[in-house]
Amino acid sequence: MKTMEGMVIPEFDDVIAAHERIRPYVHRTPVLTSSYLNALTGAELFFKCENFQKAGAFKVRGACNAVFGLSDAEAAKGVATHSSGNHALSLSYAAGRRGIPCHVVMPRTAPQAKKDAVRGYGGQITECEPSTTSREAVFAEVQARTGAEFVHPYNDPRVIAGQGTCSRELMEQVEGLEAVVAPIGGGGMISGTCLTLSNIAPGVRIYAAEPKNADDAARSFRAGHIIADDAPETVADGLKVPLKDLTWHFVKNHVTDVLTAEEDEIVEAMKTTWKRMKIVIEPSCAVPLATILKNPEVFRGKRVGVIITGGNVDLDRLPWMKG
Template sequence: MLDETVKIPSYEDMLAAHELIRPHIRLTPVRQSDYLNELTGADLFFKCENFQEPGAFKVRGAANAVFGLGDEQAKKGVATHSSGNHASCLSYAAMLRGIPCNVVMPRTAPQAKKDTVRRFGGKITECEPSTSSREEAFAKVQAETGGDFVHPYNDPRVIAGQGTCSKELMEQTGGLDMVVAPIGGGGMISGTCLTLATLAPETKVIAAEPETADDAYRSFKAGKIIADDAPKSVADGLLVPLKDLTWHFVSNHVSEIYTASEEEIVDAMKLIWKYLRIVMEPSSAVPLATILKNKDAFAGKRVGIIVTGGNVDLDRLPWMKGD
């Protein structure tokens, strides 16, 4: 049950966020592949958020939070915990505004993501790869710095910012039957629900999740949040649980959640690298993996796919032997 004191972001909040962040983000392209359309039987539109400067969609929510801060709070900076992309994007937004950024990251986070955080001036504190360890380490960091906590996904400013992605996608495509995005904590899915519920209520929102980290799928079926503390998947950006605010959007607006195996995710990642010719991370391949696995649900439809990020260790790609 959502706490009555929690602010649920509105469509107007998303529109305001888009105006605020527009100077600080890129209007990312939408790509298509005749081969992938033929393979799936659907008309696929890939929204390439991996082309954002920090390499992920999360720059939208991060920029909305950072540039929405009052001057006094901004002096103390921002702080967060993240498996990588939110940390990178918050560091980037903080760098643009010239304020400090402290992040807690799992020690197992990809080196590419740690390098990006440091490149943008973020200060990293490492923790063990579990939600409980992450939150415990973060509490200490925030107490020491006084930075404004920008949650990776359970934050109305972040969700409003992420909702700008599907607004652009609908404008760029002229309308879709479905939009599919990966789900971990649910920030992008929540933003997508927020936008489409008003802008295109006939468009279905579908979430895609790894089988080995399927707590959102199980939550969806059970009608309540089921949280795993430390799941494992090649899709390292999708290993965190839903929270009350994102669960509000998922439970009220998501039409279906599909899952894919580790092998299916890697196979889909290869297909996108080969036929879209773009660098994207395993988490971003989960939507295509689930579409290939459930072709009948998507056949003949105009389907938007949000390519959420492209930060990968090029020396440790998931199909390399020994990893």
């Protein structure tokens, strides 16, 4: 890692080290294709299926890298974080594998399935209001009380290095990719993707996909500085959080464009994936396909990697259910 602009920036050597460190605790997830979706989009799509990952999401990569990179003395007080779901349950999973406590602040509106998973992995939940302000204030209280090591959901060099292992695997699994599309909320996955591809495949274009209802990354990208929303409303519950300084560093330097999709487009892409690929994905993971369908001219005729980031869905509250 190197220090720049007052930040600790992970380097590709950190991704390689992370891959070795987390190997016993994560899956090398499969890449799936769909002739139907290829025909629909006019592109060759290769879906990196992190919905089949341990704990059901890519975030277990960064969480395991952070947890297993701690010294015994650092680990003794446990770890703590704030998260709407997937990072919370991933950090709980990683902490459980190491046998240390995990303290999690979650919005009271977070999907019940994700809360249940956190508790199932041994995480201890403190609820907050569904805003960035409330989340960070309640977390400050929890960390002061426990003294646990803070593992930020995305603005953490250890986490970003871990997330970079996903696109490293994708490039090993699929030859000749011309573009990669991943969702963007806080930017941990997209930062890891930028870190890896800028080193091993600098010609590959990187597109971030975002809900129009929570489009702070798109507005930040166009403005040239971070614009943060406090409490956006979108079906893509994993993409509500804003960029921070470390993830913004990667976005501004390596992302080709930030594309957005409307709520109905996200739900339709999610439903189409379930129907045609027979796999369970959560709304946040449908945003990349939704943006590809919305911008076919950008991807037509190209080999495109699509990162499906997770599959932790509340089956009693699917977005197309009525009432």
